[in-house]
Amino acid sequence: MQPNIWFNVCALCILSTLIGLYYVKFKAPFKKYYIFLAMSWMALVSTVASLCNNVLPGHVPVWVLQISNCTYFVAQGMLLPSLLLYVHSLTDHSLSDWKRLVPWMVPAAFSMLLILTSWYSDSLFWLDDGGVYHRGSMIWLLYLVTAFDYLGILVRLVRSWRVIAPGERESIGIFLAISLTAVFLQLVFPWLLVENFASALCVMMFQLTVQNPELILDGSSGMLNKQGFSNLLAPMFDQCRSFQVGFLMVDNYHELEKVYGYTRLESRIGVLVSFLKQHPGVVYARLDSDLFCFLPENQQSDQSWTNLLQDLDEDDLMTHLRRRRIGVRVQMKMGVINCPKEAESFGALLGLFDMAARLPMANGQDAFRLSPVDVQNLRRRKLIEEQVRSAVKDNSLSMVYQPIYDIRAKRFCSAEALMRMYTEKTGSVSPAEFIRIAEDNGAILKLTRFAVETVCRFLRTAELEKLGLNWMNINLSAVDCAQENLSSRMLEIIHNYQVEPGMISAEITETAFTNMPDSVLANLTELSRAGVTIMLDDYGTGYSNLNRLCSMPLDVVKLDKSLVDHVCTSESARIVMENTVSMMKRLNKKVLVEGVETKEQSDYLISLGVDYFQGYYYARPMDAVHLEELFQSQLEPVAP
Ligand code: C2E
Ligand code: CA
Ligand code: CA
Numbered sequence: 001m002q003p004n005i006w007f008n009v010c011a012l013c014i015l016s017t018l019i020g021l022y023y024v025k026f027k028a029p030f031k032k033y034y035i036f037l038a039m040s041w042m043a044l045v046s047t048v049a050s051l052c053n054n055v056l057p058g059h060v061p062v063w064v065l066q067i068s069n070c071t072y073f074v075a076q077g078m079l080l081p082s083l084l085l086y087v088h089s090l091t092d093h094s095l096s097d098w099k100r101l102v103p104w105m106v107p108a109a110f111s112m113l114l115i116l117t118s119w120y121s122d123s124l125f126w127l128d129d130g131g132v133y134h135r136g137s138m139i140w141l142l143y144l145v146t147a148f149d150y151l152g153i154l155v156r157l158v159r160s161w162r163v164i165a166p167g168e169r170e171s172i173g174i175f176l177a178i179s180l181t182a183v184f185l186q187l188v189f190p191w192l193l194v195e196n197f198a199s200a201l202c203v204m205m206f207q208l209t210v211q212n213p214e215l216i217l218d219g220s221s222g223m224l225n226k227q228g229f230s231n232l233l234a235p236m237f238d239q240c241r242s243f244q245v246g247f248l249m250v251d252n253y254h255e256l257e258k259v260y261g262y263t264r265l266e267s268r269i270g271v272l273v274s275f276l277k278q279h280p281g282v283v284y285a286r287l288d289s290d291l292f293c294f295l296p297e298n299q300q301s302d303q304s305w306t307n308l309l310q311d312l313d314e315d316d317l318m319t320h321l322r323r324r325r326i327g328v329r330v331q332m333k334m335g336v337i338n339c340p341k342e343a344e345s346f347g348a349l350l351g352l353f354d355m356a357a358r359l360p361m362a363n364g365q366d367a368f369r370l371s372p373v374d375v376q377n378l379r380r381r382k383l384i385e386e387q388v389r390s391a392v393k394d395n396s397l398s399m400v401y402q403p404i405y406d407i408r409a410k411r412f413c414s415a416e417a418l419m420r421m422y423t424e425k426t427g428s429v430s431p432a433e434f435i436r437i438a439e440d441n442g443a444i445l446k447l448t449r450f451a452v453e454t455v456c457r458f459l460r461t462a463e464l465e466k467l468g469l470n471w472m473n474i475n476l477s478a479v480d481c482a483q484e485n486l487s488s489r490m491l492e493i494i495h496n497y498q499v500e501p502g503m504i505s506a507e508i509t510e511t512a513f514t515n516m517p518d519s520v521l522a523n524l525t526e527l528s529r530a531g532v533t534i535m536l537d538d539y540g541t542g543y544s545n546l547n548r549l550c551s552m553p554l555d556v557v558k559l560d561k562s563l564v565d566h567v568c569t570s571e572s573a574r575i576v577m578e579n580t581v582s583m584m585k586r587l588n589k590k591v592l593v594e595g596v597e598t599k600e601q602s603d604y605l606i607s608l609g610v611d612y613f614q615g616y617y618y619a620r621p622m623d624a625v626h627l628e629e630l631f632q633s634q635l636e637p638v639a640p
Contacts, residue, residue, distance in 0.1 A: 001191040002191065003054040003191050003193055004191060004192055004193055005051060005054050005055060005193065007192070007193055007194050007196065007197035008047050008050050008051045008054075008193055008196050008197065009051070010197055010200070011043070011047045011196040011197045011199065011200035012044070012047050012048065012051065014200040014201075014203070014204055015040060015043050015044040015047060015199075015200050015203060016044060018040060018200075018203055018204060018207050019037070019040050019041065019044060021207070022037055022040065022207070025213075025214075028213035028216060028217060028224070028228070030089070030232070031089045031095050032086055032089040032090060032211075033211065033213070035082055035085050035086045035089055036086060036203075036206060036207075036211050038082055039079060039082045039083065039086065039203065040203050042075045042076075042078050042079050042082060043075070043079065043196060043199035043200060043203055045071060045075040046071075046072050046075035046076045046079070046195075046196055046199070047196040047199075047200070049068045049069070049071040049072035049075060050072050050193060050195075050196055052064075052065070052068040053065060053068050053069055053072055053133055054193065056068070056131070057130055057131035057132050058130055058131065060131070061131075062127055062129070062131045065127055065131040065133075066119050066127060069125060069127065069133060070115055070116060070118070070119065073115040073118075073124065073125075073142070074112060074115055074116075076195065077108060077111050077112060077115060077142070077145070078108070078112075079179075079199060080108075080146060080149035080150065080153065080179075081104075081105055081108040081149060081152075083149075083153055083172070083175065084101060084104055084105075084149065084152050084153050084156060085098075085101065086172075087153055087156045087157055087160070087164075087172060088100070088101055088156055090160065090163070090164050090165075090168055090235070091160045091163045091164065091235045091238075091239070092235065096298060101152075104148075104149075104152035104156075107144075107145045107148045107149075108145060108149060110145070111141065111142055111145040114138065114141060114142075118136060121136075122136050123136045123137065123138040123141075124136045124138055124139050124141070124142060125139065135190075143183075143187070146183060150176065150180065153172070153176065154176070157169065157172060157173075162238075163234070163235050163238045163239075165210075165231065165234075167209060167210055168210045171205060171206055171209050171210045174202075174205060175202040175205070175206070178198050178201055178202050178205075179195075179198050179199065179202060181198070182194050182195045182197070182198030182199075183195065213228075215227060215228075216228025216231060218285075218286040220266055220286075221269075221270075221273045221284075221286045223273070223284040223285050223286040223292070224283065224284065224285035224286070225285065225286065225287070226285075226287045226288070228285060229285035229287060229293060229346075230346045232283065232285075232295075233245075233295075233339075233346050233349070234346065236339070237339065237340060237344070237345055237346060240340055241340075242338070242339070242340070242341070243295060243296075243339050244295065244296070244305075244336050244337065244338055244339070245293055245294070245295050245336070245337045245339055245343075245349060246293065246294045246295065246308070246309065246312070246334070246335070246336050246337075247291065247292065247293045247294075247334060247335060247336075247337065247353060247356070248272075248276070248291075248292045248293075248294075248312065248332055248333070248334040249290050249291045249292070249332065249333045249334070249353065249356065249357060250269070250272070250290040250291075250330050250331070250332055251290070251330075251331040251332060251333050251357070251361055251368075252329075252330065252331045253265075253289055253290030254290070256330065257289075268330075271321060272292070272321065272330070273286075273292075275311075275317070275320055275321070276292060276294065276308070279304050279305075279307055279308040279311070280304055281296065281297050281298075281303075281304035281305065282294050282295070282296055282297060282304055282305060282308055283295050283296075283297055287350075287353070290357075291353055291357075294308065309336065312334050312369070313369075317332070317334075317367060318366050318367055329366065330366070331361055331365070331366050331367070331368075332366070332367045332368070333356055333357075333359065333361070333367075333368045333369075333370065334367070334368075334369050334370070335356065335369060335370030335371075335374065335375060336375075337349060337352060337375060338372075338375075342375055342376070342379055343379075348382070351382045351385075352375070352378050352379060352382060354382075355378040355381050355382050355385075356370060356378055358440065359374075359378070380426070381437060383425055383426055384426055384429055384433065384434050384437050385437050385440075385441055387421070387423045387425060387426055387429075388421065388434050388437055388438045388441070388443045388447070389441065389443050391421055391423070391434075391443070391446075391447065392446050392447065392449075392450050394423065396421050396422055396423045397419060397420065397421055397447065397450055398419075398420045398422070398454075398623075399417050399418065399419055399420070399451060399454045399455065399458070399624070400417075400418050400420055400621040400622060400623055401415040401416065401417055401418070401472070401621060401622060401623075401624065401627040402415055402416045402418060402614060402619060402620065402621040402622070403415045403614075403618065403619040403622075403627065403630060404416060404473070404592065404612050404613070404614045405612065405613040405614070405618045405619075406611070406612055407606055407610065407611065407612070407613060408611070411468070411634045412468075412469075412618075412619070412630060412631065412634060413468070413469070413470045413471075413612070414469055414470050414471045414472060414473065414505070414612075415469065415472055415473065415627055416472075416473040416475070416507070416614060416621075417451055417454070417455045417472055417473060417474050417475070418431060418475070418621050419431050419435070419447065419450075419451055419475075421434050435447070435477065439477050439478070439479045442479070444477050444479045444480060445479070445480065445483065448474075448476060448477065448480045449489070449493070451474055451475070452474055452490055452493050452494070452504075453493055453497070455472050455474055455504070456493055456494055456496075456497035456499045456504075457497060458472075458624055459472060459497070459499050459503055460497045460498060460499055462624065462628050464627075464628070464631060465500075465503060467628065467631035467632055467634075468631055468634055469503075469631055470503075471502065471503050471504065471505045471533060472503060472504060472505065473505045473506075473507050473535065474504060474505070474506055474507065475507045475537065476506050476507065476508050476512070477509075477512070478508075478509065478511045478512040478514070481508055481512040481519070481520040481523055481524070482512070482519055482520065483519070483523075484519050484522075484523075486523045487522075487523045487524075487526035487527045487530070488526075490504075490506075490527065490532075491526075491527070491530050491532075494532075500531065501527075501530045501531035501532045502531040502532070502533070504532050504533070505532065505533035505534070505535055505555075505556070506524075506527060506532055506533070506534055506535065507535045507536075507537040507558065508520075508524070508534065508535070508536065508537060509536075509537045509538050509541075509542070510536065510538070510539070510541075510542040510544060510545075510549075511542060513545075513548055513552070517548070521551075521552065524552060524553050525553055528553040528555075533555045533556065534552070534553055534554050534555055534556075535554070535555065535556040535557070535558055535592070536549065536552070536554050536556070536557045536558060537558050538558065538560045538594075539557050539558060539559050539560055539563075539580075540559055540560040540562060540563040540576075540580070541560045541562060550587065554589060555589070555590060556589060556590040556591070556592050556611075556612070557584050557589045557590070557591055557592070558592045558593075558594050558614075559577075559580060559581075559591060559592070559593045559594065559610075560594060560595070561594050561595025561615075562595075563576060563577055563580065563593075564577070564593055564594070564595050564596060564597075564601055564605070564615075565595070567601060567604055567605070568598070568600045568601060568604065574604075577605075577608065578608060581605075581608045581609065581610060582608075585609065590611045590612065591609075591610045591611050591612070592610070592611060592612035592613070592614060593605050593610050593612070593613055593614070593615070594614045594615060595614075595615050595616075596613050596614065596615030596616075596617045596618065597615055597616050597617050598617055599617065601615075601617070602615075602617055602618075
């Protein structure tokens with residue numbers, strides 16, 4: 001039967017096109033891409049050799065055909081071991097653990113020896129005088145080696161099954177199925193010459209699916225994109241390897257984009273990209289338009305990694321950018337994250353970047369390098385953020401109550417409800433920490449609901465009114481106040497628990513007015529009309545807009561601890577305090593002073609005519625049982 005060369009011709013067309021395309025646009029900085037390119041070349045060489053073997057006999061000397069036959073066998077024989085290396089590279093991207101493959105490569109090396117000596121020994125094949133190919137007596141050995149190679153790939157595939165991405169597993173499976181079918185066809189119908197065509201099909205399928213770098217590269221910088229970086233890190237996280245990921249984020253990217261437009265800004269960012277890329281031995285990724293990441297390619301690239309980190313010194317980098325006339329004032333944050341210690345998964349890493357992005361930068365600062373302590377704080381913040389979302393459901397929240405002292409009645413008359421959070425993972429977290437995080441991620445609404453319900457339930461069941469508690473303060477955050485239905489939601493809970501609205505007092509800070517003054521005013525007016533007392537919290541910490549304060553339905557102003565701290569030692573602190581108290585009195589507001597810690601402070605404030613006191617000198621925050629006991633110990637109820 002005449003050999004059929006047309007499968008080889010097709011394979012030649014497919015493979016040469018794919019290899020050409022690879023060089024033009026399918027490159028990516030993964031070892032698996034280099035191995036894949038080598039496989040494509042082997043398939044091409046094997047195809048060309050096969051064509052020569054079948055077209056040239058009779059036209060060229062036999063030694064030429066000997067060479068092309070040897071070449072064909074060598075290229076064919078290396079294809080499956082390369083696929084084994086490829087599968088290995090999916091889990092060991094730097095191939096640092098290549099020694100594990102050596103036992104699987106021994107038979108392939110042995111077959112290479114047989115191929116190269118076959119010219120003399122005729123063991124695998126021999127050529128007759130016309131240069132026509134004939135199978136040798138030991139050709140079955142090659143099939144044995146091929147079977148062994150398949151086994152090696154299957155073992156590697158099964159062992160790394162969970163680590164290899166599903167798309168890749170399927171492609172490798174299809175590769176094996178197609179090439180195995182071709183080997184059988186070739187065994188039974190040697191004239192069909194279908195093996196190279198099968199290889200070309202496999203290469204094409206790979207390039208269109210798992211080897212398509214467009215899926216993993218960022219178009220504008222040529223760096224890995226989020227998917228690519230995640231692919232790169234996934235096996236490292238899975239194997240719990242220790243490694244470092246550096247990051248650099250352009251903090252004001254979105255503001256700059258508004259000013260310069262996307263195209264102009266991207267061309268400026270190109271300076272940053274080229275600055276990073278001048279450090280070889282490092283893999284770069286651009287996860288978002290404003291976020292770059294890098295990690296050392298392997299242990300050998302330690303020096304370039306160290307150099308890169310040194311060059312990322314805030315001042316050096318800014319000088320570099322200025323020298324290159326980047327032309328825009330970029331503000332950057334940078335740092336190094338130790339994985340898996342500080343981020344145990346790709347998701348956790350992204351979470352840290354997200355947190356870092358939200359860290360405020362100091363005024364006028366252009367670059368901010370996060371220290372390991374900063375990273376630890378981010379990690380804790382991230383953990384708190386996760387915990388606070390489910391805090392109500394997980395029963396991690398509780399309320400404590402700090403009594404408020406009425407100086408005229410000489411007894412405690414009310415209390416402020418303060419929230420506490422305790423989880424196994426975080427231990428107890430200060431509200432100063434978790435409330436801000438809950439405000440950022442929106443969980444505060446659930447937290448406030450919890451506070452209002454807990455307080456109402458407590459008021460209802462303990463009948464504190466009868467014990468002389470005139471009202472209970474609940475803290476509302478600026479986010480709560482901006483909700484259009486805040487007042488109706490609060491009043492609904494208050495009514496559901498059959499609590500008098502007059503028993504509730506809402507504490508709000510000045511910041512609540514800053515963003516949405518209208519809805520805040522509407523909420524407060526409705527609450528006030530229903531009987532809820534409104535108190536201004538933390539007076540003295542912000543830039544008070546007195547005009548606006550006068551227009552709010554405020555009953556009591558709470559002076560912040562910072563105004564009290566130095567009244568006994570500083571004349572100017574006393575002047576501020578005296579004037580503030582007298583101004584509030586003239587505005588017809590009651591004055592509550594927070595954070596009173598000593599008798600001296602208390603005596604001085606009494607002399608100014610302050611109405612209510614709250615502070616460690618009088619009482620610390622306590623749980624519900626102790627608050628009840630405290631009020632029980634005071635005999636007569638007092639009018640507010
Ligand atoms: P805040 O509303 O100003 O509450 C007063 C804080 O000062 C409380 O801290 C209280 O324990 C503390 N404090 C009271 N007297 C003294 C004193 O004499 N000396 C000192 N050094 N501190 C004193 P806490 O409980 O840690 O709360 C911190 C902040 O967290 C609160 O400040 C408030 O802004 C927020 N917060 C607490 N609970 C809630 C809540 O249920 N909802 C909202 N939105 N915020 C809350
Ligand atoms: Ca408060
Ligand atoms: Ca306060």
